[in-house]
Amino acid sequence: MTIGDSIATKTIGARLWLYSNYHCNLACSYCLTSSSRDVPKRELAADIMLALVDEAATLGFRSVGITGGEPFVRADMPDIVAAVARRLPVVVLTNGTMFTPRFVARLAPLATLPAALQVSLDSADPAANDALRGRGTYARVIAGIRTLRAAAIKVRIGSTVDDGAGAALEPLCELHRSLGILDADHVVRPVVRRGRAADHALGIAAQLEDLPAELTLTVDGAFWSPASPTVRNGRLDIGELLTRTIAPLRIPAEAMLRYASSGGMPQGTGLVA
Ligand code: SF4
Numbered sequence: 001m002t003i004g005d006s007i008a009t010k011t012i013g014a015r016l017w018l019y020s021n022y023h024c025n026l027a028c029s030y031c032l033t034s035s036s037r038d039v040p041k042r043e044l045a046a047d048i049m050l051a052l053v054d055e056a057a058t059l060g061f062r063s064v065g066i067t068g069g070e071p072f073v074r075a076d077m078p079d080i081v082a083a084v085a086r087r088l089p090v091v092v093l094t095n096g097t098m099f100t101p102r103f104v105a106r107l108a109p110l111a112t113l114p115a116a117l118q119v120s121l122d123s124a125d126p127a128a129n130d131a132l133r134g135r136g137t138y139a140r141v142i143a144g145i146r147t148l149r150a151a152a153i154k155v156r157i158g159s160t161v162d163d164g165a166g167a168a169l170e171p172l173c174e175l176h177r178s179l180g181i182l183d184a185d186h187v188v189r190p191v192v193r194r195g196r197a198a199d200h201a202l203g204i205a206a207q208l209e210d211l212p213a214e215l216t217l218t219v220d221g222a223f224w225s226p227a228s229p230t231v232r233n234g235r236l237d238i239g240e241l242l243t244r245t246i247a248p249l250r251i252p253a254e255a256m257l258r259y260a261s262s263g264g265m266p267q268g269t270g271l272v273a
Helices: 003-008 046-059 077-085 101-105 108-112 126-133 137-150 166-178 195-199 250-261
Strands: 015-019 063-067 090-094 115-120 154-161 186-190 216-218 221-223 241-243
Touching: 003 250, 015 046, 046 063, 046 077, 046 250, 063 077, 077 090, 077 108, 077 115, 101 137, 115 137, 126 137, 137 154, 154 166, 166 186, 221 250, 241 250
Parallel strands: 015 063, 015 216, 063 090, 090 115, 115 154, 154 186
Antiparallel strands: 216 221, 221 241
């Protein structure tokens, strides 16, 4: 089976994930990657990201996700996102705190490209949101969403909720609708008990079968899912590492296919090629 066939049959996901970096201007309580301003950056270089996306298009991947850390703490990220979007549709997961009018001006090309920014917003209650993500975050995110929308840049909302937070969702949905964001562009996901969330006993434990089989590349190697390459106490979790090789893309893609075809990789072994 080719990589393209495996994507067509949904044996592996159609989206390729790139961890652009691990550092962040925030330090959220539940962060899977224990990100902050002070952690190692672990950046994927721009030329490597673009070469991987070129090969992804050739192999049959249909879209790209960029995550971290906070991608937009990198000065080169606006140019990278536009370059990726000229190759494949892209979604960037962002904390949404950096979208001043001046910064958004650098994102202007995205308005006419297949690019979406998925902005994190966990509650319609500023105090509840900021308790997890940091004081002042809510106000900056709302202002940033308005600035992005005014620039005709596609915005999605990503809400990470601890179990039991379901009751808080309706006000959040009313809020995103009031900002002009449709229900179809609101993504809700649970806190996964990994990284800093495990330090605070937040969220739910996830097994391999709970995670999407979506090839995920970091500077440290290729992983089973975007929830796999987490960091706790400064240590990268390699329990779902497919291979240390990320380029050419064919190598990690074939490793992914091998395990996906056989019902998933042996959990916790972290095969290193
Ligand atoms: S959850 Fe996102 S915004 Fe919060 S510290 Fe981690 S990378 Fe940064």
